[in-house]
Amino acid sequence: MDKIIKDVGDIQSRLLDHRPVINAEIRYFVREFEEKRAHRESRQLESLSKVVQEANEQVLPSDLEGMKQQLSDVIARLRAANHMAERIQQRELEAQQSSQLQENMERMKDEWADFLKEQQRWKEEVSEEHAKAVGQVSTQYSEKKKDLDKLLSDV
Template sequence: MTMEKIVKDAGDIQSRLIDHRPVIQGEIRYFMREFEEKRGFRECRLLENLSRGAVEQNEHVLPNCSQTMQQNLHQILTRLEAANHMANRIQQRELEAQQSTHMQVCMERRKADWEEFLKQQAVLKEEVDEEHAKAVSRLSSLYTDMKKDLGKFNTF
């Protein structure tokens, strides 16, 4: 009999230490009572108000906004197309201006190159004329010397 009492006491101790169901059920009952009685279904009323607000938004405000958007969207699209066209024209003009500026720069560079070429040709012409003058003077002195030598031979 004492052994049975010990086993029964051990079972009671075990159920109190390990089995928490009675404690948890008490806490659940306390929470439900606090939530339902003290708050007075305040959360339910708040959720119902939110639901009504969402339904009103869906039924009235959203269609009005969609209709206004559709009305103004065509006008905005037309303005955007006009702005895009103007931007393309401005870009094309800038490109043409850059190309003409580039062409002017190239023409000026070609003129400068041509002037430099003409200067080089003038220098080369002067060098050729100088060499020609030297050659003419050498040849004339050579022919003069030859004439003198020929005059010496004619006197005989």
């Protein structure tokens, strides 16, 4: 009976236990995959290394020269644009100052005209008062003269 159980166990392990077969297949697959992939990756790395060396030796220097030239052109254009902007700003400032000066001149002319009108009005007032005062003084002197003449004629 022990032999039967042992035989049944062996049969069961051969029929149902696939681990040894699967392990062998996995090892085979990994070995094949790693060898083939390692060769393919090494070829790709060599190819990539060649491309990088070519870029460093040929493309990079010519690109750097082109970039330097373009940057110097851009800097020159920026300086010219900056100079033009400064000139425009200066002209606007001068125009603004000129317009403010013109406005101040107009305001001063108006104030001067008002001042002259006020002076003329005061002159006329003073002249009127003076004329009235002269008239009153004349009247007083003429009355005093009459009084004096009367007193002299009575004496």
